[in-house]
Amino acid sequence: ELGDRKAKVEKMFGLMDEFLKNDSISLQKDILDHVEFTVARSRFSFDDFEAYQALAHSVRDRLIERWHDTHQYFKKKDPKRIYFLSLEFLMGRSLTNSVTNLGIQDEYADALTQLGFDFEVLAEQEGDAALGNGGLARLAACQMDSLATLDYPAWGYGLRYQYGLFRQIIVDGFQHEQPDFWLNFGNPWEIERVHVSYPVKFYGTVEEEVLNGKKSKIWIPGESVEAVAYDNPIPGYGTRNAINLRLWAAKPSDQYDMESYTTGDYINAIVNRQKAETISNVLYPDDRSYQGKELRLKQQFFFVSASLQDIIRRFKDLHRNFDEFPEKVALQINDTHPSISIAEVMRVLVDEEHLDWSKAWDIACRIFSVTIHAVQPEGLEKIPVDLLGSVLPRHLEIIYEINYRLMEELKKSFGQDYDKLSRMSIIEEGAVKSIRMANLSLACCHSVNGVSRVHLETLKTRVFKDFYELWPHKFQCKTNGVTQRRWIVVSNPSLCSIISKWLGTEAWIRNVDLIAGLKEYAEDPDLHTEWKNMKRVNKMRLAEYIETLTSVKVSLDAMFDVQIKRIHEYKRQLLNILGIIHRYDCIKNMDETYKRRVVPRVCIIGGKAAPGYEVAKKIIKLCHVVADKVNNDPDVGDLLKVVFIPDYNVSVAELVIPGSDLSQHLSTAGHEASGTGCMKFLMNGCLLLATADGSAVEIAEEIGAENMFLFGAKVDEVPALREKGTTLKDSLQFARVVRMVRDGYFGLKDYFKSLCDTVEDGGDFYLLGYDFASYLEAQAAADRAFVDQEKWTQMSILSTAGSGKFSSDRTIEEYAQQSWGIEPCKCPF
Numbered sequence: 001e002l003g004d005r006k007a008k009v010e011k012m013f014g015l016m017d018e019f020l021k022n023d024s025i026s027l028q029k030d031i032l033d034h035v036e037f038t039v040a041r042s043r044f045s046f047d048d049f050e051a052y053q054a055l056a057h058s059v060r061d062r063l064i065e066r067w068h069d070t071h072q073y074f075k076k077k078d079p080k081r082i083y084f085l086s087l088e089f090l091m092g093r094s095l096t097n098s099v100t101n102l103g104i105q106d107e108y109a110d111a112l113t114q115l116g117f118d119f120e121v122l123a124e125q126e127g128d129a130a131l132g133n134g135g136l137a138r139l140a141a142c143q144m145d146s147l148a149t150l151d152y153p154a155w156g157y158g159l160r161y162q163y164g165l166f167r168q169i170i171v172d173g174f175q176h177e178q179p180d181f182w183l184n185f186g187n188p189w190e191i192e193r194v195h196v197s198y199p200v201k202f203y204g205t206v207e208e209e210v211l212n213g214k215k216s217k218i219w220i221p222g223e224s225v226e227a228v229a230y231d232n233p234i235p236g237y238g239t240r241n242a243i244n245l246r247l248w249a250a251k252p253s254d255q256y257d258m259e260s261y262t263t264g265d266y267i268n269a270i271v272n273r274q275k276a277e278t279i280s281n282v283l284y285p286d287d288r289s290y291q292g293k294e295l296r297l298k299q300q301f302f303f304v305s306a307s308l309q310d311i312i313r314r315f316k317d318l319h320r321n322f323d324e325f326p327e328k329v330a331l332q333i334n335d336t337h338p339s340i341s342i343a344e345v346m347r348v349l350v351d352e353e354h355l356d357w358s359k360a361w362d363i364a365c366r367i368f369s370v371t372i373h374a375v376q377p378e379g380l381e382k383i384p385v386d387l388l389g390s391v392l393p394r395h396l397e398i399i400y401e402i403n404y405r406l407m408e409e410l411k412k413s414f415g416q417d418y419d420k421l422s423r424m425s426i427i428e429e430g431a432v433k434s435i436r437m438a439n440l441s442l443a444c445c446h447s448v449n450g451v452s453r454v455h456l457e458t459l460k461t462r463v464f465k466d467f468y469e470l471w472p473h474k475f476q477c478k479t480n481g482v483t484q485r486r487w488i489v490v491s492n493p494s495l496c497s498i499i500s501k502w503l504g505t506e507a508w509i510r511n512v513d514l515i516a517g518l519k520e521y522a523e524d525p526d527l528h529t530e531w532k533n534m535k536r537v538n539k540m541r542l543a544e545y546i547e548t549l550t551s552v553k554v555s556l557d558a559m560f561d562v563q564i565k566r567i568h569e570y571k572r573q574l575l576n577i578l579g580i581i582h583r584y585d586c587i588k589n590m591d592e593t594y595k596r597r598v599v600p601r602v603c604i605i606g607g608k609a610a611p612g613y614e615v616a617k618k619i620i621k622l623c624h625v626v627a628d629k630v631n632n633d634p635d636v637g638d639l640l641k642v643v644f645i646p647d648y649n650v651s652v653a654e655l656v657i658p659g660s661d662l663s664q665h666l667s668t669a670g671h672e673a674s675g676t677g678c679m680k681f682l683m684n685g686c687l688l689l690a691t692a693d694g695s696a697v698e699i700a701e702e703i704g705a706e707n708m709f710l711f712g713a714k715v716d717e718v719p720a721l722r723e724k725g726t727t728l729k730d731s732l733q734f735a736r737v738v739r740m741v742r743d744g745y746f747g748l749k750d751y752f753k754s755l756c757d758t759v760e761d762g763g764d765f766y767l768l769g770y771d772f773a774s775y776l777e778a779q780a781a782a783d784r785a786f787v788d789q790e791k792w793t794q795m796s797i798l799s800t801a802g803s804g805k806f807s808s809d810r811t812i813e814e815y816a817q818q819s820w821g822i823e824p825c826k827c828p829f
């Protein structure tokens with residue numbers, strides 16, 4: 001019967017078009033069909049949002065077509081696959097990126113014009129998918145794009161949060177948080193797979209059983225929640241491959257509450273079942289302290305368990321013997337958040353597949369790689385033993401067993417060096433006995449990655465020194481990268497055209513090394529003219545946006561100076577604001593002759609503060625009070641404007657970055673693992689003012705330190721400086737600007753007192769006072785460079801030309817070869 005049905009389907013397919021058509025008429029028809037049948041509006045009356053929805057569905061059809069083909073092909077070829085586990089993916093918008101990668105942007109733009117719509121206007125209707133906090137999550141999104149483009153057989157796995165990162169609204173200069181109802185109007189980019197679901201278990205007890213005469217452990221869980229798959233196709237550029245990002249949503253399970261039904265408590269039974277959904281409800285804002293948060297642990301295990309069931313099911317479709325598992329499966333742990341997957345793999349292999357421990361451990365060690373994104377040991381997650389034991393009792397036992405064996409092995413190398421053993425132990429003793437998730441990963445993973453060279457050094461010499469001495473071969477550097485598809489082609493189409501024109505090819509979009517070819521033309525006057533025009537048009541767009549949002553009018557002749565990133569003390573937005581106050585103070589005290597020489601600036605700051613992070617919230621307020629004073633001071637006029645852009649997200653970055661002249665990356669040296677924002681600015685020919693931290697060190701090597709403005713203490717100087725303690729007397733200028741804030745020059749004297757205390761004598765942990773003088777020098781150097789527009793443009797071109805290394809394509813190639821051992825698998829259509 002099945003054979004018969006297959007024959008019928010094949011016959012029918014023969015009658016259909018091979019692929020969906022992409023000519024203008026077909027696209028128009030498709031969009032209108034979706035207006036009528038998917039959005040259910042009349043094709044004679046629909047608004048921009050409905051047009052966007054119909055357009056998105058039409059694009060989605062084309063994505064699904066490729067996504068099916070890719071998976072059929074992967075299935076046929078059965079290559080080793082990489083499974084990328086990440087608790088966060090910051091995808092942003094999908095429409096423009098999808099049509100760009102599918103190579104049908106012009107066709108869609110034309111079809112929409114014929115229908116009386118503008119592609120860009122419709123693209124603005126899309127909200128951001130903000131299922132992540134910052135760098136780590138956006139990196140995961142860039143890496144998915146590269147995995148698809150480079151034809152790797154890859155899957156992303158994560159959580160489908162009902163509420164993404166909170167929306168930031170600013171009321172009277174203060175940050176307020178609002179929930180991100182991103183799914184309220186539907187999400188055309190995902191495919192709900194009700195039939196792809198797995199039970200995920202929690203709580204309960206562990207019992208012993210005897211199987212074939214052997215004692216073994218069995219977990220009797222106390223709760224079960226259903227994980228339902230939502231698939232998000234990720235198209236590659238210049239290839240037919242489209243890979244899958246599978247996000248799990250929690251749904252109530254049928255099991256475990258039959259009791260309530262039978263006792264007649266029908267309403268409570270439903271309410272309790274509904275509670276299961278809270279697991280995937282909300283993304284935790286990044287406050288780096290999740291200690292004791294049960295829901296956080298449940299989120300981690302929930303997505304890890306569902307993903308592993310899915311991966312093992314796929315493996316078992318074709319294989320019987322787990323010896324082959326490492327030949328078919330590579331698992332990437334994105335930061336420590338998914339590291340509970342190590343214990344889960346052990347549980348499945350030992351308890352369910354009945355492999356003996358050493359065989360199971362050998363398999364686990366061969367499949368897992370981890371990337372650490374934190375710099376400080378405090379940034380590494382720890383889970384209280386009591387909590388883990390209650391939520392996942394069997395996993396706690398397994399972790400203890402892993403640790404016991406680790407300790408035995410360590411004793412062979414280090415004897416009775418108990419200090420070392422206790423530092424390396426997965427279990428941290430102390431007031432709250434905890435599991436060190438990083439140590440669990442280190443014990444198992446065959447490859448432990450840092451995200452820049454400086455960061456890897458920090459991991460080797462400080463954070464994981466003991467592990468590095470034992471297993472130096474595990475430690476690798478995979479300097480981060482970002483995708484040029486989104487960060488140039490989609491967000492800066494004029495720059496994209498210029499690059500393609502001067503290189504005489506679009507091949508750089510897939511092979512970004514070619515971008516270095518621009519160096520040859522760095523002094524060409526014709527290129528300079530095109531480059532400056534491009535920048536001006538982008539600045540105009542940004543200026544309009546700023547005026548609409550903040551009512552501040554800015555001059556296009558001013559230098560657009562930008563710092564957009566999460567607000568954090570180590571990222572030192574406060575240094576920027578104090579620098580702005582210094583500039584303001586200088587302008588106020590200048591006579592007219594000097595004023596004429598001042599390089600006008602628009603200082604743009606944007607970023608969210610974690611809701612519970614008071615200092616960061618005060619920094620946002622300070623930015624607003626300074627802006628109020630400066631922007632309304634007739635003595636200053638266009639010489640200085642200060643703007644805070646609210647609700648910073650991926651789409652805002654896409655608009656701001658192409659319109660920036662200068663961008664600031666001010667982390668205290670040794671605190672930013674890599675930084676990826678700087679790479680996006682670099683690609684867009686925006687000059688960097690930065691400390692020698694994270695990837696900025698490698699950027700300087702690529703483009704030449706003379707083409708950026710470096711300042712501040714170096715990584716290896718920081719500990720001694722801290723030890724010594726800086727005082728306000730180290731910089732009179734610094735003392736003066738802090739005093740202005742303290743004395744209430746900008747108002748709210750009492751409110752800002754504690755903020756000033758963070759940088760006062762003895763308390764200046766992030767060394768703002770020490771770095772202030774050299775920061776001002778770097779700022780002055782940027783001013784001088786900006787006056788010479790030809791020189792500036794040359795530096796700008798050299799920045800773009802030198803950005804090739806910072807493509808996520810390079811990063812992914814390195815992971816593929818050095819950590820995962822996978823090969824491309826290109827769909828042959």
Ligand code: GFP
Pocket residue numbers: 133134135136137139373374451480566672673674675676694
């Ligand atoms: C973290 C680090 C950054 C690094 C990214 C990606 O960012 O330095 O560039 O991860 O590796 F801090 P957040 O997720 O903390 O923003």
